[in-house]
Amino acid sequence: MQANGSTRTPKDAYQTEMTMPPAEQTQQDDVRAQVMAQAQAIAGEPPTPQLRSIVCPYCGSVTPDSGRCGHCGGRFDPLSRQATQNQMGPWEIRDQRVPFRPGCSYATLTRLIEQGVLTGDAVLRGPSTRQFWMLAKHTPGVAHKLGVCHNCQAQVKPDAFSCPSCEASFEVERDRQHLGLGPARPLPGQGLPEVLALHAEPASVKHDQHIASTAIASPEPMHSGNGSASAKSGAMDDDSRRMLDDANRLVRQWRNRANNDRQHAWAVMIIASCIAIAALAYAYWASGAENSPETASTPAVASE
Ligand SMILES: [Zn+2]
Ligand SMILES: [Zn+2]
Numbered sequence: 001m002q003a004n005g006s007t008r009t010p011k012d013a014y015q016t017e018m019t020m021p022p023a024e025q026t027q028q029d030d031v032r033a034q035v036m037a038q039a040q041a042i043a044g045e046p047p048t049p050q051l052r053s054i055v056c057p058y059c060g061s062v063t064p065d066s067g068r069c070g071h072c073g074g075r076f077d078p079l080s081r082q083a084t085q086n087q088m089g090p091w092e093i094r095d096q097r098v099p100f101r102p103g104c105s106y107a108t109l110t111r112l113i114e115q116g117v118l119t120g121d122a123v124l125r126g127p128s129t130r131q132f133w134m135l136a137k138h139t140p141g142v143a144h145k146l147g148v149c150h151n152c153q154a155q156v157k158p159d160a161f162s163c164p165s166c167e168a169s170f171e172v173e174r175d176r177q178h179l180g181l182g183p184a185r186p187l188p189g190q191g192l193p194e195v196l197a198l199h200a201e202p203a204s205v206k207h208d209q210h211i212a213s214t215a216i217a218s219p220e221p222m223h224s225g226n227g228s229a230s231a232k233s234g235a236m237d238d239d240s241r242r243m244l245d246d247a248n249r250l251v252r253q254w255r256n257r258a259n260n261d262r263q264h265a266w267a268v269m270i271i272a273s274c275i276a277i278a279a280l281a282y283a284y285w286a287s288g289a290e291n292s293p294e295t296a297s298t299p300a301v302a303s304e
Contacts, residue, residue: 141172
């Protein structure tokens with residue numbers, strides 16, 4: 001329940017004792033005790049209040065709602081929440097003592113480096129690592145703050161924009177909302193999402209969990225004891241892969257055809273409108289030629 005080893009400082013200002021003459025206070029206490037005794041005779045023992053448990057917004061542990069987390073020591077008041085929110089960002093520093101803390105912003109990261117908390121051997125991830133874990137001294141945009149080039153490990157100034165020896169750029173995405181993920185690309189043998197969705201099992205059908213998980217991960221056939229079964233499933237895997245590839249190709253063809261049709265339709269519409277404009281112009285001109293110039297407009301409208 002209590003904070004791990006750390007002593008709780010009574011920083012919160014407790015209510016100071018009410019200053020009251022002693023005689024008056026004892027009299028009041030007597031009265032209170034009498035009333036309490038009467039109430040207990042009627043209603044029984046008063047319930048002992050118990051703190052409800054909440055999930056700590058900073059570390060996720062379940063802790064009594066005493067205003068402060070028993071595990072990470074974070075306070076739950078709105079100002080503390082806002083202060084933590086302000087420091088949040090797409091950078092994670094690997095630390096097994098606090099594995100569940102939120103990611104931090106680039107500004108927080110540089111502050112930790114300036115304070116000497118973060119060294120070159122710290123493991124972190126962020127927008128410049130595409131969220132893959134990496135040593136700080138190899139991380140673009142971070143290593144130079146530690147005095148080394150992320151690319152060639154040459155000594156550089158922390159405020160340099162690029163490396164003087166290998167010319168690697170030290171630019172980094174500072175937007176705290178930007179994760180820096182690379183584009184999602186289809187893997188070999190993986191179909192388009194729509195094709196996979198077509199071949200996916202309906203969500204309502206309750207299959208064996210084991211089957212569902214092997215269908216996604218599919219490392220099971222390799223280890224299943226029955227050789228023929230594994231061969232069979234491998235063949236089925238190949239078959240389904242081929243089917244998926246075929247379906248992929250079909251979808252691509254349909255898309256291309258739809259695109260061509262759309263372009264064709266546009267061309268036809270443009271040509272048709274050109275012809276219509278030409279016809280109108282001709283009709284206008286012809287009626288204008290028949291009639292006198294001052295009454296040209298009236299029959300032109302009427303002729304439509
Ligand atoms: Zn906590
Ligand atoms: Zn360099």
